[in-house]
Amino acid sequence: MALDEATMRKIARLARIRLNDGEVKPFAAELDGLLGWIEQLSEVDTAGVAPMTSVVAMKLPQRADRVTDGGDAAAILANAPETVDGYFVVPKVVE
Amino acid sequence: MTTEMTLTQARAALAQRKISARELTTAHLAAIENAKVLNAFITLTAERALAMADASDARLKRGEGGLLEGAPLAIKDLFCTQGVRTTAGSKILDGFTPPYESTVSAKLWQAGAVMLGKANLDEFAMGSSNMTSAYGPVINPWKAKSGPAKGRDLVPGGSSGGSASAVAARLALGATGTDTGGSIRQPAAFCGITGIKPTYGRCSRWGIVAFASSLDQAGAFARTVEDTALLLRAMAGHDPKDSTSAAIPVPDYAAGLNGGVKGLRVGIPKEYRVDGMPEAIDKLWVKGAEWLKAGGAEIVEVSLPHTKYALPCYYIVAPAEASSNLARYDGVRFGLRVPADDLIGQYEATRAAGFGREVKRRILIGTYVLSAGYYDAYYLQAQKVRARIAEDFTKAYERCDVILTPTAPSAAFAIGDQLDDPIAMYLNDVFTVPASLAGLPGISVPAGLDAHGLPLGLQLLGRAFDETTVLRAAKALEDAAAFTHRPEPLP
Numbered sequence: 375m376a377l378d379e380a381t382m383r384k385i386a387r388l389a390r391i392r393l394n395d396g397e398v399k400p401f402a403a404e405l406d407g408l409l410g411w412i413e414q415l416s417e418v419d420t421a422g423v424a425p426m427t428s429v430v431a432m433k434l435p436q437r438a439d440r441v442t443d444g445g446d447a448a449a450i451l452a453n454a455p456e457t458v459d460g461y462f463v464v465p466k467v468v469e
Numbered sequence: 470m471t472t473e474m475t476l477t478q479a480r481a482a483l484a485q486r487k488i489s490a491r492e493l494t495t496a497h498l499a500a501i502e503n504a505k506v507l508n509a510f511i512t513l514t515a516e517r518a519l520a521m522a523d524a525s526d527a528r529l530k531r532g533e534g535g536l537l538e539g540a541p542l543a544i545k546d547l548f549c550t551q552g553v554r555t556t557a558g559s560k561i562l563d564g565f566t567p568p569y570e571s572t573v574s575a576k577l578w579q580a581g582a583v584m585l586g587k588a589n590l591d592e593f594a595m596g597s598s599n600m601t602s603a604y605g606p607v608i609n610p611w612k613a614k615s616g617p618a619k620g621r622d623l624v625p626g627g628s629s630g631g632s633a634s635a636v637a638a639r640l641a642l643g644a645t646g647t648d649t650g651g652s653i654r655q656p657a658a659f660c661g662i663t664g665i666k667p668t669y670g671r672c673s674r675w676g677i678v679a680f681a682s683s684l685d686q687a688g689a690f691a692r693t694v695e696d697t698a699l700l701l702r703a704m705a706g707h708d709p710k711d712s713t714s715a716a717i718p719v720p721d722y723a724a725g726l727n728g729g730v731k732g733l734r735v736g737i738p739k740e741y742r743v744d745g746m747p748e749a750i751d752k753l754w755v756k757g758a759e760w761l762k763a764g765g766a767e768i769v770e771v772s773l774p775h776t777k778y779a780l781p782c783y784y785i786v787a788p789a790e791a792s793s794n795l796a797r798y799d800g801v802r803f804g805l806r807v808p809a810d811d812l813i814g815q816y817e818a819t820r821a822a823g824f825g826r827e828v829k830r831r832i833l834i835g836t837y838v839l840s841a842g843y844y845d846a847y848y849l850q851a852q853k854v855r856a857r858i859a860e861d862f863t864k865a866y867e868r869c870d871v872i873l874t875p876t877a878p879s880a881a882f883a884i885g886d887q888l889d890d891p892i893a894m895y896l897n898d899v900f901t902v903p904a905s906l907a908g909l910p911g912i913s914v915p916a917g918l919d920a921h922g923l924p925l926g927l928q929l930l931g932r933a934f935d936e937t938t939v940l941r942a943a944k945a946l947e948d949a950a951a952f953t954h955r956p957e958p959l960p
Contacts, residue, residue, distance in 0.1 A: 382833075389792060389836040390799075391829055392817035404891060405834055411892055412781040412847070418854050425852030426859060429669045429683050429908035430933050434712055449568035453803035462801050465812050 471496035476696035490525035490539030513586040538581030543644035546587035561823025571676025589631030597897035599630030610638040610956035614922035621883040626656030633660040651901025654913040658876035658926025669908030670715035673708030681790035698722035731765030736869030740776035760949035785851035792835030876926035
């Protein structure tokens with residue numbers, strides 16, 4: 375299985391990472407190598423094995439559905455590259 | 470010299486008022502200043518350190534003080550620290566100053582510890598050499614006395630390389646680290662110090678920059694097992710803010726440390742004998758078993774049959790989780806922003822400029838294995854293999870109480886080596902990754918030197934939440950190994 379450049383570009387698009395033309399080929403080759411190495415997992419007999427979803431056997435806790443925190447808008451906005459009137463600013467999305 | 474003290478010795482000296490916290494902190498800050506060449510710290514917090522030390526002195530004077538009162542520590546720059554910039558070793562967090570404190574670091578400050586600064590690391594903790602940090606590589610204070618690496622700067626291991634280098638070079642009494650696939654144990658081995666990764670869920674992950682959430686776990690570095698036990702006790706504990714943190718009481722790890730290993734069953738997994746492993750490591754491993762046997766332990770051969778699948782399994786699970794976790798770096802709410810005409814263009818440009826190559830590679834592979842059509846073949850299969858790997862350990866622990874292995878398949882290598890081949894680099898973690906996948910506790914103890922005078926570590930793994938036994942066995946190993954070697958002091 376070879377990872378072609380079109381697939382590499384699609385994956386980069388999904389990951390929201392811009393690759394320049396010179397980067398596509400090397401990344402495709404590296405990913406292809408890794409995927410080839412990873413392929414060996416298909417040898418493992420996993421019939422009847424449930425995928426691991428909890429690392430250590432424990433029940434996820436539940437808590438009452440009430441507000442325990444909040445009112446920190448200024449602190450949350452303090453690290454933003456651009457804000458106006460308590461909002462994060464992004465390029466125009468809707469015309 | 471003041472900075473030569475262990476944490477345990479420093480605690481005694483502070484309690485007896487033989488030294489003040491300010492003197493201790495000042496000595497460490499001076500040592501850091503003299504060791505700039507190691508690049509162990511990204512951010513120094515000298516003023517804050519002195520203020521914290523003064524507060525410790527005031528408490529000590531009143532006869533008060535916590536478990537770590539006045540102890541100067543390095544904090545891996547993956548722990549968010551309120552009001553102190555936190556980088557995760559990445560350019561994408563440029564200018565980020567957390568408005569909150571991670572639970573683990575908050576617990577350390579509550580115990581009276583002093584923050585010297587934020588330690589360098591591989592970018593987003595992705596690496597085994599510290600060479601992926603956007604703030605430059607960390608240098609290991611150890612030097613090879615012979616061999617191909619002689620005269621070259623060595624890596625400290627990774628990802629917690631700055632923490633390990635700082636503790637080995639006597640720049641801090643201890644340090645925090647995080648371990649996703651070996652990021653505490655491997656650098657501890659490379660730097661000739663002790664490092665523990667507790668059970669998944671033992672320490673809160675809240676406020677730690679996330680890499681792979683089902684694997685990430687905080688832990689500690691120090692120069693002795695006893696010091697490591699003290700640090701872990703202060704860091705560990707249930708936190709309602711991390712739903713995976715375990716509501717299990719934290720034992721006094723240091724209390725039973727000298728209990729010895731009489732009657733303890735120590736497993737030797739036959740699958741950990743890998744091709745091409747240096748003879749010195751194999752010999753040390755045998756010696757480690759002999760030491761424990763001499764202490765009264767029973768050595769049993771155990772089998773962990775899925776060991777060879779642990780690394781490929783890890784390199785699906787960890788990147789998949791990373792690709793999801795790192796989606797938050799979008800240039801909107803914090804960190805770097807590279808403007809573009811539209812929003813998606815801005816995301817793409819920001820992430821292209823902000824992430825380093827290794828991080829991009831892992832996000833891309835994670836995105837690939839999670840993408841439509843591949844999820845079942847890769848991610849789901851990996852999670853099943855992971856269950857098999859965990860089951861291996863469960864079965865092994867029917868026959869033994871702890872497992873003894875080498876920590877890493879090599880000693881520290883020269884900066885720049887192994888960088889071209891990602892799989893060769895990933896092999897550094899061949900002995901540490903299986904326990905990470907199974908969520909089990911592990912410690913690396915310095916146990917000997919290789920032919921070129923570089924430190925080698927032995928790893929002890931335990932049952933879930935049984936750090937007490939792991940530490941007790943580690944103490945026995947430490948006593949038997951009597952490892953007193955240390956790196957040459959810096960000029």
